[in-house]
Amino acid sequence: MMTKKTAIRLLTALLAALLLLSLAAYGSQSSTDSQPDKDSPTVRQTNDQKQGENQQDEAKTEETGKDNTNTGETGKETSDKDTAGKDVSGSENSTKDNTQKEDNKTTSGSDSSNGSSSNGSSSGGGSAAGGNGSSGGSSTGGSSSGGSASQPEPPAGKELTCTISISCSTILSNMDKCEESKKEWVPDNGVILSATTVTFTEGESVYDVLQRVCRDSGIQMDASWSGKYGSAYVEGIANLYEFDVGSGSGWMYKVNGWFPNYGCSGYTLSQGDVICWVYTCNLGDDVGGGYAT
Numbered sequence: 001m002m003t004k005k006t007a008i009r010l011l012t013a014l015l016a017a018l019l020l021l022s023l024a025a026y027g028s029q030s031s032t033d034s035q036p037d038k039d040s041p042t043v044r045q046t047n048d049q050k051q052g053e054n055q056q057d058e059a060k061t062e063e064t065g066k067d068n069t070n071t072g073e074t075g076k077e078t079s080d081k082d083t084a085g086k087d088v089s090g091s092e093n094s095t096k097d098n099t100q101k102e103d104n105k106t107t108s109g110s111d112s113s114n115g116s117s118s119n120g121s122s123s124g125g126g127s128a129a130g131g132n133g134s135s136g137g138s139s140t141g142g143s144s145s146g147g148s149a150s151q152p153e154p155p156a157g158k159e160l161t162c163t164i165s166i167s168c169s170t171i172l173s174n175m176d177k178c179e180e181s182k183k184e185w186v187p188d189n190g191v192i193l194s195a196t197t198v199t200f201t202e203g204e205s206v207y208d209v210l211q212r213v214c215r216d217s218g219i220q221m222d223a224s225w226s227g228k229y230g231s232a233y234v235e236g237i238a239n240l241y242e243f244d245v246g247s248g249s250g251w252m253y254k255v256n257g258w259f260p261n262y263g264c265s266g267y268t269l270s271q272g273d274v275i276c277w278v279y280t281c282n283l284g285d286d287v288g289g290g291y292a293t
Contacts, residue, residue, distance in 0.1 A: 158202040160271040164213055166193040168240055168279035170286050177246045177281065185239040192238045193217060195274075206253060206275055207232045207265035231263020240279060248283040259289040 169190025171178055178186065193213070200209050207223070214221040219238055226233040234251050235241055242250030253264050254276050260267050269275075278287045 159199050160202055160269070161197055161199050162209065162269055162271075162273040162275060163195050163197050164193070164209055164275040164277070165191075165195040166219070166237060166277045167191055168238070170279055170281045171240070171245050174245050174281045177249075179244050182240060182244045193219065200269055204269055205265045206255065206267045206269060207234075207263075209269065209275065210234070210253075210264065210277065226263060229263045230266070232265040234264060234277075237277065237279075245279075245281045249279065249281045251277060252280050252284055252287060252289050253277050254289065259284065 167190055168186060171186050172190050175183065175186070196213070198209060198213060200212075211221065211223075213219075214237070220236070221234070221238075222236040222241070223232045223234045225231075234253075237251060252259060254260075255267060255269075255273050257274075278289075280287045280289060284290050
């Protein structure tokens with residue numbers, strides 16, 4: 001037989017099972033009740049609101065796209081205007097540059113023509129003797145160019161003329177004193193450079209002209225700077241040096257018949273000067289210099 005305790009336990013278990021079944025049924029009913037009906041007015045209203053919001057978003061998107069398109073077109077129009085402005089400006093600048101180049105060419109051609117006429121005239125004037133060399137060139141240029149009004153730019157220094165010669169004729173009468181190795185350099189007539197008219201720039205010295213003439217004529221020349229006299233000292237010309245024909249031999253110079261008693265680079269030339277470089281074998285006595293007295 002079932003005891004009282006066993007009966008109580010069975011009854012308790014049964015009640016617990018019923019309670020669990022009741023709770024499960026209640027939970028299922030609550031879940032069903034909490035889900036809204038799709039056809040209910042509330043659900044329909046919510047769906048309509050969402051659809052309206054979606055349509056508004058689409059409209060805003062379309063408007064934004066249109067604005068972007070308009071902005072792009074406006075930027076393009078602005079860029080086209082800027083490009084057109086640049087093209088017009090570039091064309092104007094190019095036209096100005098071409099016009100300026102043409103003007104420069106015309107001016108250059110005119111200057112070149114005037115320069116040619118003036119140079120040709122100056123060369124013609126340069127062949128005239130004396131102090132008329134420079135001014136004669138200008139007047140001749142004026143007549144040959146047909147009275148051209150334009151004048152060439154003045155030179156850096158006034159161009160003048162002088163005459164220069166180089167002689168060692170005194171050695172011919174002193175060949176017994178001349179070193180054997182130097183005899184071959186002595187010309188038969190004693191003339192190294194005959195009297196030659198050359199041009200020089202105002203302010204140049206006797207040494208400047210000698211140096212240039214020897215270089216242009218292919219004549220050997222050797223000089224050094226003398227601190228004692230503060231001038232260039234000519235040691236040899238045409239391979240003939242001082243002391244080659246005795247202890248009193250060497251080169252001397254005279255201008256217009258006078259032997260200066262100072263160095264050749266200290267003598268400033270004047271228009272028409274006559275320079276003579278002579279080789280002395282006796283301290284200048286044999287050339288009229290008397291050791292530059």
